[in-house]
Amino acid sequence: MKTHKKLLFITLLHFISIKTFAQENKIIxxxxxxxxxxxxxxxxxxxxxxxxxxxxxxxxxxxxxxxxxxxxxxxxxxxxxxxxxxxxxxxxxxxxxxxxxxxxxxxxxxxxxxxxxxxxxxxxxxxxxxxxxxxxxxxxKSGDGKSCETGWHVTQIEEEYFILSMMGAELQSQSISNGGNNICDKMEVKKDDGSLKTYYFEANKVFEKENEMLKK
Missing domain, CATH: 1.25.40.10 (Tetratricopeptide repeat domain)
Structure with a gap:
């Protein structure tokens, strides 16, 4: 009887641990x-x-x-x-x-x-x-990244760094640039082959959101 209860208890603990594990791994x-x-x-x-x-x-x-x-x-x-x-x-x-x-x-x-x-x-x-x-x-696909007017459209700064990492580009300097109606992050980078490149990210929405948050 005691053995049966012990097995039942262990089974219950196992069930709870599986259930908790599943909950921990679920995207909310x-x-x-x-x-x-x-x-x-x-x-x-x-x-x-x-x-x-x-x-x-x-x-x-x-x-x-x-x-x-x-x-x-x-x-x-x-x-x-x-x-x-x-x-x-x-x-x-x-x-x-x-x-x-x-x-x-x-x-x-x-x-x-x-x-x-x-x-x-x-x-x-x-x-x-x-x-x-x-x-x-x-x-x-939102631009070619070659100028501020044709910069890649981003909504968050981390998108810029993710794309640069996917390209194997090491950031050398970052500055703000303007072109047409766009405000851009101008990113000067070094590629894996040692070449230097400049890419532009149109960040209008990023700056709009930052201004909106500052006003709150």
């Missing part, structure tokens, strides 16, 4: 009745054929944007730490925590899909890969 979908929340819900349900530019813009207009927590940078550092330790479950936990804060994070989608690839989860690898490149293409 915002429950606001706005465009951003609906986009996140659709993407998590596998509906990936969306307007990714509109999705990125919707985050700026969402209530979720105002809830972007101070631990966001800590979570990014945690991702690097878990990668170094080859703790793949830790990478998944941290990247999903980031996506629960900002689902437009290409950084989180990149490391999440790469981890699923390592673990042999082809379905999730493809899902988050396609979201990552949907977001990325919505930026690089």
């Amino acid at each position: 979908i915002p429950n606001f009745d706005d465009k951003y929340s609906k986009y996140v819900k659709n993407l998590e349900n596998g509906e990936l054929d969306i307007d990714y530019t509109d999705f990125r813009n919707s985050f700026l207009e969402s209530k979720q944007y105002n809830l972007k927590k101070s631990n966001y940078k800590d979570l990014k550092n945690q991702v690097y730490s878990e990668i170094e330790k080859k703790n793949y479950q830790g990478v998944i936990n941290a990247t999903k925590a980031i996506l629960s804060i900002d689902y437009t994070s290409m950084f989180a989608h990149k490391y999440l899909q790469q981890t699923y690839k390592i673990l042999g989860d082809a379905a999730n690898q493809k899902k988050y890969h396609d979201i990552e490149f949907g977001l990325l293409n919505s930026i690089i």
Whole structure:
């Protein structure tokens, strides 16, 4: 009888641990009745054929944007730490925590899909890969990055650094530039081959949002 109770207790603990584990690894979908929340819900349900530019813009207009927590940078550092330790479950936990804060994070989608690839989860690898490149293409197809007038349109500064890292470019200097009706980040970089390049990111929405936040 005691053995039976002990086995039952162990089984119950195992069930609770599995349930808790699943909850810890779930991306939290915002429950606001706005465009951003609906986009996140659709993407998590596998509906990936969306307007990714509109999705990125919707985050700026969402209530979720105002809830972007101070631990966001800590979570990014945690991702690097878990990668170094080859703790793949830790990478998944941290990247999903980031996506629960900002689902437009290409950084989180990149490391999440790469981890699923390592673990042999082809379905999730493809899902988050396609979201990552949907977001990325919505930026690089918005211009050519060669001048402020034709700069790549960004909504957050971290998008600029993500694109530069994907290009294998090391930032040398950053300054503000103007062209036409655009305010741009002018990024002077060194490529992997040692060549020097200058890229422009049209950051009108970034500066608009910063001004809006300062007025609050």
